[in-house]
Amino acid sequence: MWHQRDLTLKPHPRGFHLITREVVSALPELAGIRVGLLHVFIQHTSASLTVSENASPDVRRDFERYFNHAVPDGWADFEHTLEGDDDMAAHIKASVLGAGLSLPVRDGRLALGTWQGVYLCEHRNSGGARRLVLTLMGE
Secondary structure, three states: OOOEEEEEEEOOOEEEEEEEHHHHHOOOOHHOOEEEEEHHHHHOOEEEEEEEEEHHHHHHHHHHHHHHHHOOOOOOOOOOOOOOOOOOHHHHHHHHHHEEEEEEOOOEOOOOOOOOOOOOOOOOOOOOOOOEEEEEEEE
16 A cells, blocks of 8 residues: 655744654554555755654754754855855755655554654755655555
């Protein structure tokens, strides 16, 4: 069984945001899957996806601080600068973290660990709405 759905997320401020509920809510078919896989793909080059701690907001703030330190906006050596100081840094952060996740499904639910959640990683100051392609397969 295969299902595919597009999900448009409302604009989020720059940072790391839990979106597990939005992803699950967009796929009512998930409840009927005994064993399977959900692939989540973001159709953007300046935002990304990851799985991490779902309970403490400190973790999300630390992610943002780390990536801003590692890849600062407006670095003087960037050549791609026409779209703003945050644009090239956002592309690099998105490439490091990635555009897709493969998540196991078991007994009608995502088989995430107790403290795991799906993050939208918004790397732009004004990124706008973000589009995801959700592909669910299983039996």
